[in-house]
Amino acid sequence: MDYSIYQVDAFTDLLFKGNPACVVPLDRWLDDDVLLNVAKENGVPETAFFVKKNNEIHLRWFTPDIEMDLCGHATLATAHVIKKHLHYQGEILNFKTLSGDVKVSISNDKYFLDFPSRMPVDNSLPNNLKEALNLIPNRVLKSRDYVLVYENEAAIRNIQIKRNLFDTLDLGTGGVVVTSQGEKVDFVSRFFTPRATLLEDPVTGSAHCSLIPYWASKLNKERLSAQQLSERGGTLICENLGDRVLIGGEARTFLEGTFKIK
Numbered sequence: 186m187d188y189s190i191y192q193v194d195a196f197t198d199l200l201f202k203g204n205p206a207c208v209v210p211l212d213r214w215l216d217d218d219v220l221l222n223v224a225k226e227n228g229v230p231e232t233a234f235f236v237k238k239n240n241e242i243h244l245r246w247f248t249p250d251i252e253m254d255l256c257g258h259a260t261l262a263t264a265h266v267i268k269k270h271l272h273y274q275g276e277i278l279n280f281k282t283l284s285g286d287v288k289v290s291i292s293n294d295k296y297f298l299d300f301p302s303r304m305p306v307d308n309s310l311p312n313n314l315k316e317a318l319n320l321i322p323n324r325v326l327k328s329r330d331y332v333l334v335y336e337n338e339a340a341i342r343n344i345q346i347k348r349n350l351f352d353t354l355d356l357g358t359g360g361v362v363v364t365s366q367g368e369k370v371d372f373v374s375r376f377f378t379p380r381a382t383l384l385e386d387p388v389t390g391s392a393h394c395s396l397i398p399y400w401a402s403k404l405n406k407e408r409l410s411a412q413q414l415s416e417r418g419g420t421l422i423c424e425n426l427g428d429r430v431l432i433g434g435e436a437r438t439f440l441e442g443t444f445k446i447k
Contacts (some may be wrong), residue, residue, distance in 0.1 A: 189442075190207055190208070190442055191266045192205060192268060192439045194437045194439055195259070195265070196258055196421055196436075198223065198436070201439075202418055202432075203388055204231075204260050204386065204388035204389075204419060206229060206259040207224075207227040208232075208233045209223065209233070210236075214236055215234075223247075223265075227315035230248060230258070230387065231256045232246070235263055238437070243280070243282075244263060244280065248378075249382040250380070250381055251418040252283075254283045254285040255329075255394070256349060256391055257390010257392075258387075258419075260390065261289070261436055262339070262436055263280075264278050265296060268296075275446050277412075281372070284427075285301065286313050286420060288438050289423035295422070295433050296434065297432070298431065299426075299431060299434040301429060302394060303395045304332075304399065305326035306328070308326055315400060317346055318347075319344065321334060322335050326392070326399065329358065330359045330376075333362070334364060335364070337365050338365055338373050341414055341421075346438070348373060355380075358376055361376070361377045361379070362376045363375050364396055364399075368387055369405070372396060372404075373414050374392065374413050376399075376413065386417060387417040387418070390434075393423060393430065394430055396411065397425050397432070398430065408423070409424070409425075410422065420434060422434060423432075425434060430439065
């Protein structure tokens with residue numbers, strides 16, 4: 186059977202930037218091991234699969250290693266595919282996910298993810314994480330992810346990870362985000378995942394569920410601009426809504442095709 190597939194660069198208005206995600210529309214769910222193998226074959230940070238049932242869209246995300254509980258850039262990529270390639274006429278999409286209901290609103294070719302807020306709280310720095318970092322943070326917080334706060338953007342750009350030590354961390358679906366106030370935007374970040382095929386994620390929407398409430402409180406403003414300082418880079422439009430956050434950005438389609446499973 187043939188399955189449609191799209192590859193989309195999310196949180197960018199340029200091809201080959203932002204975070205690549207594959208999007209696969211399905212009529213029904215395939216076995217979990219098949220979904221994971223498709224994600225491995227795609228080799229991008231996340232592959233999103235969705236099934237439309239009546240007026241609901243059920244959405245799941247897989248890395249090449251595991252199923253994720255929440256993924257921002259692949260949700261944005263899915264909304265882009267539904268709007269631009271499947272010709273959805275509305276301006277709001279509602280998804281059913283492992284993290285509950287997720288809404289995406291569409292305005293002027295920008296997609297705004299309505300995600301749960303995950304305010305990080307003060308935590309201690311595990312020894313194996315401390316030894317894996319070349320720079321020690323000013324502050325350590327944690328929600329799903331460790332949030333390590335540094336003095337300035339130069340520190341974020343200069344972070345290096347000793348992977349053999351970093352991979353001794355067991356964070357489940359979480360990772361480690363390093364962040365500071367930005368020079369040209371409100372805040373910047375990078376995101377690393379232990380034991381993952383891809384150590385550094387190009388742009389991590391779900392990490393901003395914690396970054397947005399933290400920096401909104403720190404900077405005393407509800408609307409913020411953000412950049413992820415990976416090699417590909419990405420730009421995010423952020424808004425703090427209390428128990429929810431808005432994470433906005435653009436997307437560009439790189440590939441449209443089909444694949445077979447026999």
